[in-house]
Amino acid sequence: MPQYQIAVERLGIQAYKHGTEAAHGIAWLGEATGYPQPIGLACTWDKDLLKRIGSAIGDEARGFYKKNPTHNGLTLWAPTVDMERDPRWGRTEEAYGEDPVLAGKLTAALTQGIQGDHPFYLKAVATLKHFIGNNNEVGRGDTSVSLDPRNLREYYLKAFEIPFKEGGALSMMTAYNAINGVPANLNRDVIDIVKHEWRMNGFVVSDAFDVTGTVRDHHYVDTNKEAVARSIREGGIDSITDEAQVVIDAIREALADGLLTENDLDIALRNTFRVRFRLGEFDPIEQNPYAELDESAILRPLHAELSREAVQKAIVLLKNEKQTLPLQADKLRKVAVIGPLADRLFSDMYSGTPPYAITPLQGIREHLEADGTRVETQYVSGADRIRLKAVRSGRYVKLGEDEKASLIAASDQAEDGDILEVEDWGWSSHTIIAERNRRYLTTDDKAIHASSEQIAGWFTKEVFHIHPVDDDNRSDVNITTWNGMPLTIDEETGVLLVGDGRASETANVVNVGGIEEVEHSSVGTPPAEAFELECVANGVNVAVEAARGADAAIVVVGNHPLINGKETMDRADITLAASQERLVLEVLAANPNTIVVVVGSYPFALNSLQEKVPAILYTSHAGQELGRAVADVLFGDVNPAGRVNMTWYKSVDQLPPLMDYDIIQGGRTYQYFDGEPLYPFGHGLSYSSFRYDRLVLSDERVEAGPQSAVQVTCDVTNTSDRMGEEVVQLYTRLDVSRVKRPRLQLTDFKRIALAPGETVSVSFQLSLDSLAIWDVTRERFCIEDGEYAILIGASSSDMRLEQRLRIDGETIPPRDLMRVTRAANYDTYDGIHLGECTEGGSAAIVTEETGWIAFCDAELGEGVSAIELRASSKEDAVVEIRLDGPDGSVAGRCVLVAGEGRAWRSFTCGLSLASGRRDVYLVLQGSVSISWFRLIGS
Numbered sequence: 001m002p003q004y005q006i007a008v009e010r011l012g013i014q015a016y017k018h019g020t021e022a023a024h025g026i027a028w029l030g031e032a033t034g035y036p037q038p039i040g041l042a043c044t045w046d047k048d049l050l051k052r053i054g055s056a057i058g059d060e061a062r063g064f065y066k067k068n069p070t071h072n073g074l075t076l077w078a079p080t081v082d083m084e085r086d087p088r089w090g091r092t093e094e095a096y097g098e099d100p101v102l103a104g105k106l107t108a109a110l111t112q113g114i115q116g117d118h119p120f121y122l123k124a125v126a127t128l129k130h131f132i133g134n135n136n137e138v139g140r141g142d143t144s145v146s147l148d149p150r151n152l153r154e155y156y157l158k159a160f161e162i163p164f165k166e167g168g169a170l171s172m173m174t175a176y177n178a179i180n181g182v183p184a185n186l187n188r189d190v191i192d193i194v195k196h197e198w199r200m201n202g203f204v205v206s207d208a209f210d211v212t213g214t215v216r217d218h219h220y221v222d223t224n225k226e227a228v229a230r231s232i233r234e235g236g237i238d239s240i241t242d243e244a245q246v247v248i249d250a251i252r253e254a255l256a257d258g259l260l261t262e263n264d265l266d267i268a269l270r271n272t273f274r275v276r277f278r279l280g281e282f283d284p285i286e287q288n289p290y291a292e293l294d295e296s297a298i299l300r301p302l303h304a305e306l307s308r309e310a311v312q313k314a315i316v317l318l319k320n321e322k323q324t325l326p327l328q329a330d331k332l333r334k335v336a337v338i339g340p341l342a343d344r345l346f347s348d349m350y351s352g353t354p355p356y357a358i359t360p361l362q363g364i365r366e367h368l369e370a371d372g373t374r375v376e377t378q379y380v381s382g383a384d385r386i387r388l389k390a391v392r393s394g395r396y397v398k399l400g401e402d403e404k405a406s407l408i409a410a411s412d413q414a415e416d417g418d419i420l421e422v423e424d425w426g427w428s429s430h431t432i433i434a435e436r437n438r439r440y441l442t443t444d445d446k447a448i449h450a451s452s453e454q455i456a457g458w459f460t461k462e463v464f465h466i467h468p469v470d471d472d473n474r475s476d477v478n479i480t481t482w483n484g485m486p487l488t489i490d491e492e493t494g495v496l497l498v499g500d501g502r503a504s505e506t507a508n509v510v511n512v513g514g515i516e517e518v519e520h521s522s523v524g525t526p527p528a529e530a531f532e533l534e535c536v537a538n539g540v541n542v543a544v545e546a547a548r549g550a551d552a553a554i555v556v557v558g559n560h561p562l563i564n565g566k567e568t569m570d571r572a573d574i575t576l577a578a579s580q581e582r583l584v585l586e587v588l589a590a591n592p593n594t595i596v597v598v599v600g601s602y603p604f605a606l607n608s609l610q611e612k613v614p615a616i617l618y619t620s621h622a623g624q625e626l627g628r629a630v631a632d633v634l635f636g637d638v639n640p641a642g643r644v645n646m647t648w649y650k651s652v653d654q655l656p657p658l659m660d661y662d663i664i665q666g667g668r669t670y671q672y673f674d675g676e677p678l679y680p681f682g683h684g685l686s687y688s689s690f691r692y693d694r695l696v697l698s699d700e701r702v703e704a705g706p707q708s709a710v711q712v713t714c715d716v717t718n719t720s721d722r723m724g725e726e727v728v729q730l731y732t733r734l735d736v737s738r739v740k741r742p743r744l745q746l747t748d749f750k751r752i753a754l755a756p757g758e759t760v761s762v763s764f765q766l767s768l769d770s771l772a773i774w775d776v777t778r779e780r781f782c783i784e785d786g787e788y789a790i791l792i793g794a795s796s797s798d799m800r801l802e803q804r805l806r807i808d809g810e811t812i813p814p815r816d817l818m819r820v821t822r823a824a825n826y827d828t829y830d831g832i833h834l835g836e837c838t839e840g841g842s843a844a845i846v847t848e849e850t851g852w853i854a855f856c857d858a859e860l861g862e863g864v865s866a867i868e869l870r871a872s873s874k875e876d877a878v879v880e881i882r883l884d885g886p887d888g889s890v891a892g893r894c895v896l897v898a899g900e901g902r903a904w905r906s907f908t909c910g911l912s913l914a915s916g917r918r919d920v921y922l923v924l925q926g927s928v929s930i931s932w933f934r935l936i937g938s
Helices: 038-043 047-067 100-115 149-165 189-197 210-216 224-233 244-256 262-278 301-314 360-371 539-548 578-590 607-612 623-634
Strands: 075-077 125-131 171-174 203-205 316-320 334-338 376-380 384-390 397-399 405-407 420-426 429-434 439-443 448-452 464-470 473-480 487-489 496-498 531-537 552-558 594-599 615-619 690-697 701-703 709-718 724-734 745-754 759-767 773-775 780-782 786-795 798-808 828-830 832-836 842-846 850-859 864-873 877-883 889-896 905-910 917-925 928-937
Touching (some): 038 615, 047 075, 047 301, 100 149, 149 189, 149 773, 171 189, 189 203, 210 224, 224 244, 224 262, 301 623, 334 360, 334 539, 334 578, 360 623, 376 539, 405 448, 405 496, 420 578, 448 496, 473 487, 531 539, 539 552, 578 594, 594 623, 690 798, 709 724, 709 745, 724 759, 842 850, 842 917, 864 877, 877 928, 889 905, 917 928
Parallel strands (some): 075 125, 125 171, 171 203, 334 376, 552 594
Antiparallel strands (some): 384 420, 384 531, 397 405, 420 429, 429 464, 464 473, 487 496, 690 709, 773 780, 786 798, 828 850, 842 928, 864 905
16 A cells, blocks of 8 residues: 555565656656756647657656666656646646646646557556645645635646546546645545546555645544545545555554455555556566567657757747847857856756756857857856855855865964855845855755755755845845754854754754744854855956957846745745846846846746846756757747746736635636736747638537537748747637636647748637536536637737637526525635535635625525524624625524534524525624525525
8 A cells, every 4th residue: 555565476466666756757766868847848838749758758767667667666756737826836847837728738648648559558657746726835734725616627627637538647646735624635526526527547646744644734633544544435545655664554553443444455456556457567578568668768869859859849938129039140259148047957856867968058159169150158157256254253264175164263364265156046045156166055954064066955955045134234144054043153163053063853854744944942052153245256247247248148047946936835926036137137238139048947027127138038947958959049940939838927916815726716827817917828929920810610609518519720821931830829718607707718729830931720629518617506517608709819918810609508597595505606705715514515614703605696586584504613603694795785694602612503594685586695704614505485
C-alpha cells in the first residue's frame, strides 16, 4: 500500500516505486532533457507539441527504469491540472492556466504522449494532480476551500475530466486541502465521479505525508488507523505516499479493529497492479513494444531539438510597437544585454538536471556569431557591487579560506573586505554572490558561508532579507536569513552568525502544509547587527552606461522560481520587483531602443513597461534551450505565436481574496472578469498579420441531444510576407440564461502555420455538451434552450467572426422547494462558505455573524405554510425566510436553540405571505449551519 511497494519474491513480484517527478522532463534521477515549465508549455496552445513532449518524457522514463527498475518507476507525477484562478498561487509555474478546456486538452495530449498509443501496453503512466481545488500554498495542509456545485462541475472538475476521457489518464493524486470541510484524501468525488462516473480504470495516490496529515494538520480524525482506513475505504486512495512503516502499522491496526477489511485492500491493490500489468512488468519483453527502450532513450539529440522547439513556441510577444522586433543583426554594431536573468538559467522545485544550459546572453552571442556579423555584445547584470561593513566596529566582512564570512581583524583595517554582488528580488528578498569565487552566500543555520553554486532545495537558504534599521537612516540595515533569524557577529572571532549560532532543532523540518517559518526562542539570541552596504559600483548606473552606447538594449528580468513564490509560499503581489522595473526604465531613458524579455513563473503587472517600452517578450523558465530560442525570436528566425494562458491583471486590486474560490461570483478569469486586464487571456502578437473570413456552421439550428455536435469552419489568411503561426480560438456565449453565465467560454483551439499569402480552412467539431451548465435545481447537466453566439478570434478580446446557433434545448423549470433542497444548491449568497455536514454532503455556514443564501425562481403555488430546516448551531441562532431579496419581506422566522456538540437537528416554523413565483432567501444570523430545507404547502 505505501508508495514504495515492496518485493514479494515468492510471487515473482519485484519492488516498485510510484511517483517519478516529470513536470517538464524527468527530474531527480540524473541528467535528462528539460522542457519549459508547464506555464510555458501552456503558452504554446499546441496539442501536437504537447503529445510529442509527453512521448519523449515517456521514452526517457523508460530509459531510467531500465537502469534501476525498483527505484525509477514508470508512474510519473505529472501533469498538474489544478485550475489557476489566481496568479498569486506560488505554484503557478506548474500548471496550465485559468481555463479548463485549455488546461484539459493540453494535459490530455501530454498524457497521451506519456502513456503511448498501444491498445494495452503503456509506455509510462501520467498521474494528474492535485484533486481538487488546490490553488493556494499558505495553509494548504489544514485549510478548506468552499466549492459550490456549479463552480465544481463547470470549472474545477472539467479540467480533470478532459485528460481522463480524452487522454486516458490512469492515475491521479489528491490534494492537501479540504473541500467543503472534508480533506481531499477523504473526498467521495474520487470514487463517485472519477472512478464511477468517468470510469477511470487506474489508481489514485495521496500526496506526500497527506494521509497522516488528516490527523496532524487537519485534525479531522484522531488516529492514523482512522486516517488510512477512511482514505482507502471512503476516499478511494489506492497508494499512500507517506512514511512506509507508519502506513503499514496503521493499516494493521485498522484491520485488527475492523475499520478495514482485507477486501478493501484487495480493491486498492487491484487498481495499482492493473497498471503495473499494463506497463508490461509481468510479461515477456517481446510482447511489450516499450520494453526495448533503454538508456539510449535518455538525452537523445531529437529531444534537445524538441526542447528548443517548445521554447520557441512558448514565447509570447506581448508588445511590439513600431515593429521594434525583430532586430536586424546587419544594422547593429553594439548590443547591451542587461539584467539579473540575462546570463542565468534558474531551476524550479521540480526541474531535472539538464545536460547543458544556454542563457539569453549566450544565445544572443551565438546567434550573432553564426550570422557572421561583427556585433559587440556587452553584458551587465544590473546588480550592485558592495562591501559589507559592520556599523558598530567599522570592520568589513571578508571570506576565509573555508569561505566562512567574518570580519577582518582590527589590525587589518587597511585591507578592504570582499566585494559582494547583491541581487534584489523584491519584497526585501536578496541573494548575495561573493565575487571572489562566484558562489552564493548561504547558511547552515549557524554561520554564513560563500559556498552555494546555485539556489536550490526545499528551503531557499540563499535568500537574505535586508531591511533599513530605521526610516531616518536607510543606509544602515539589518539582515535576516531565509527563516527570519538575524545576522549577528561573534565578538571573539568576528564570524557572521545566525542568531546565537546554534541551529534551531526545527530549522530544517519539511512542512508540506505551507508553513516554512519556525518558532525560535529569543532567549539568549543577540540583537540583530547593523551593517552598511558600502557601494563599490551602482548596478543601474553601469547598466545605463552600457545601454547609452548601444544600438539596442535587451533587458532580461523576471523572478527566481524559489524566491517570493513557490511551493509552500504564495506571492505577496503580482508586480515585478521594484528594483527590476527601475532598471528597465533607467535603461529605457538612456536608450529608446530597449527590448524587455520577461522570464517568469507567472503573470506580472507590467503597467509601466507596457506603457513605455516598445517591445516585450515573455517566456517561462524554460530549461536548457531558453537562450537559443529567445535569440531565435529576437532576430526573427522564429516568428512568435505563443499566447498567454491566464489573464494578466493590472493589479491585485482587480482580484478577490486569495481564498475565494468562487470564480462566478468573484468575477475571476476571463470568463467572469469584467474589468480591463493588462493582457487578456489568449493574447499574443506575431511578426505576421492574419485575416479571418467566412465563418460557417454546419447547422444554424440543432436539437440538443446525446453527443450532438456542430461543425464550425472559418478561413484564415496570412496577409504578411513572412511565414507565421496563428492560434485560432473558438469561444461561445449565451446571453439569456437562468443563471449568470461566462462572458465568453473557450471551447476549442488550433495552432496553424501559414506561408505568406496562404489561406487555410480551420474546422472545429463543437460538441453541444461543452455548452452545458450544471443545473443546481435538478442536480444534473443541462443544455439551455436559446441562441448561442459562436465566436472565433485571436484572443478573448479580439473576436474576428461571429455567427448565431439556435439550440433547441431545455428550459429549466421553476424550483420546487417543497422537495428537499440542499443548502449548497443556492443560486447566489453572501457571507457564507460551504463546510461539511457530518450526516452527508455540504452545509452552508455563516462566515461571520450573518449571511444569506438565495434560491431563485421558486414556484410556491397557492402558498406555503411552513419550512423544515436541518441545521446545527453551537449557540442560539435565527434563520429568517425572506422573499425577493435579503432585505425583502419576512415570510417567517425560525429560532434555532443551541444543540449539544453542534448536533444536527430538524427545526420547523410557520410561513406567511409566500405564494406564486418568488425568489426565496434564507438569512442566517448567528453561528449556524444549514444542510437542507424544504417548504411545506398550505
